[in-house]
Amino acid sequence: MRESLFIKKNLSRWKKYQEEPTDDPDEMAERFVSVLDDLSYAKTFYSFSKVTRYINGIAASIYHRIYQNRKEDVGRFQLFFKYELPLLFRKYHRLLLFTLAFFLLFCIIGAFSSAHDETFVRGVLGDEYVNMTERNIANKDPFGVYKDGNPILMFFQIAYNNIMVSFYCYIGGIFLGMGSLYLLMRNGVMLGVFQYIFFSHGLGWKSILVIWIHGTLEISSIVIAGCAGIIMGKSILFPGTRKRLDSLRKGAKDGIKIMVTLIPVFIVAAILESFVTRYTEMPLALSLFILLSSLAFILGYFIFYPIYLHKKGYRLSAEGKVLTPFILSKQ
Numbered sequence: 517m518r519e520s521l522f523i524k525k526n527l528s529r530w531k532k533y534q535e536e537p538t539d540d541p542d543e544m545a546e547r548f549v550s551v552l553d554d555l556s557y558a559k560t561f562y563s564f565s566k567v568t569r570y571i572n573g574i575a576a577s578i579y580h581r582i583y584q585n586r587k588e589d590v591g592r593f594q595l596f597f598k599y600e601l602p603l604l605f606r607k608y609h610r611l612l613l614f615t616l617a618f619f620l621l622f623c624i625i626g627a628f629s630s631a632h633d634e635t636f637v638r639g640v641l642g643d644e645y646v647n648m649t650e651r652n653i654a655n656k657d658p659f660g661v662y663k664d665g666n667p668i669l670m671f672f673q674i675a676y677n678n679i680m681v682s683f684y685c686y687i688g689g690i691f692l693g694m695g696s697l698y699l700l701m702r703n704g705v706m707l708g709v710f711q712y713i714f715f716s717h718g719l720g721w722k723s724i725l726v727i728w729i730h731g732t733l734e735i736s737s738i739v740i741a742g743c744a745g746i747i748m749g750k751s752i753l754f755p756g757t758r759k760r761l762d763s764l765r766k767g768a769k770d771g772i773k774i775m776v777t778l779i780p781v782f783i784v785a786a787i788l789e790s791f792v793t794r795y796t797e798m799p800l801a802l803s804l805f806i807l808l809s810s811l812a813f814i815l816g817y818f819i820f821y822p823i824y825l826h827k828k829g830y831r832l833s834a835e836g837k838v839l840t841p842f843i844l845s846k847q
Contacts, residue, residue, distance in 0.1 A: 519562050526554060533574055537581060544581060551575045576839045599838045601777055603830055604770060606822035608747055615743040618697065619704045626708025631716070640709045653717050659726045659796045667790045675786035678734055679779060682741035686748070686775050689767075693749020700742040707735065725803045726796050730789035732810035737778045737785065740818065744771035769836070 517525075533547050551574050558568040605612065629636045638646050652660040681703070688695020714723035751767025752760060792798075792806065831839040 517561070519565060519567065522558070522562070523567055530554075530571065530574055533578065537577075539581075544578060548575065548578045551578060573833070576833060580833070580837055595838065596773075597777075599825065599830060600832070600836070601773060602817065602822040602825055603832045603838065604773060604836075605818050606826045607832060608743065608770070609819070609822070611746060611750065612740065612743045612818070615700065615746055616739050619700045619739050619742065622701045622704030623708035623711075626705035627712040627715075628708075629705075630709045630712040637709050637713065640706055641713075646713070649713055653719070657796075658714065658717070658719050658722070659793075662726075662789065662793045662796065667794070671786050671790040674789050675783055678737070678782040678786060682738055682775065682778055682782065685738060685741040686745045686771055689745030689748035689771065690752075691749070692752055693746045696742045696745030696749060699745075700739070703738055725800065725807070726793060729793050729803060729806050729810075730785045732807055732814065733781050733785035733788070736814045736818075737781045740774060741778055744774040747771050747774075 529550075533551065538544055538547070551571060555568070555571045555575050558565065558571050562568055626640065630640075648661065649658070652658050657663075681699070685696050685699045688697075688699055711720070711723065714720055714727075748764070748767040748771045751763045755763035758766065788806070788810075829840075833839055
């Protein structure tokens with residue numbers, strides 16, 4: 517049967533299934549079997565056609581209506597972190613890459629400007645902080661700032677500050693993403709200037725071993741928070757087939773899901789900065805272990821694991837529900 521004839525023959529029934537959902541168990545089962553037959557036929561003869569994906573979406577929708585009241589094999593909390601959130605990141609990987617590239621660009625600009633203008637460093641970080649850092653370097657304790665103060669009090673201050681910075685990065689997205697980009701630019705320049713101070717004094721490698729014990733999680737999370745804000749801004753600028761307000765709600769909801777995930781990451785980063793980074797002379801192996809473990813978590817959970825799930829056939833529906841490989845592999 518030609519594809520056009522196949523579509524013409526069944527389109528009215530498919531639209532009925534979409535536009536007139538039913539709660540009757542027998543009818544849902546009948547519809548599900550019927551759609552699976554159509555899906556099997558379409559996969560056999562039109563495997564790369566849009567109609568196959570269209571029918572697959574209908575089948576997934578009916579499947580979720582059938583099992584929406586069934587007890588999940590995993591809890592909602594586990595489902596969210598094991599499948600839903602990683603798949604959400606997979607959806608926005610390109611936007612995350614753009615956000616990271618934007619942030620790194622201004623890190624480089626900050627370092628380059630510092631190298632060519634001594635006043636730039638003080639203009640960004642302030643005289644008081646620069647003077648303190650230079651005194652510590654002269655006293656052969658360049659990272660002494662992490663040793664000052666009560667670690668418990670430091671933890672609450674740092675955790676609060678990091679969470680607020682990430683929150684502002686996200687909320688800035690409501691201004692068509694410009695607020696998020698501005699904060700990413702600002703933090704990127706500050707990081708570039710901050711790192712330049714230590715590299716210019718021959719302490720670049722040492723600064724990486726000390727500062728990035730907590731900085732790996734902290735900086736990565738700020739970039740991800742900025743991405744959440746840009747997602748919201750993008751939903752306003754490019755609503756697609758949705759009404760602009762509906763698109764904003766969807767973008768804001770996706771961003772909130774991402775922000776919820778970052779809170780425990782910031783807390784761990786604050787624990788490391790308050791209680792671990794202060795030991796600036798820790799063994800090289802331990803420092804590398806903490807740093808690389810943090811990096812492995814960021815890359816693993818936010819990059820590689822989402823790609824793995826996607827390759828295994830897991831998807832997110834338009835409503836944000838997890839679609840299992842069951843539907844995609846049903847013949």
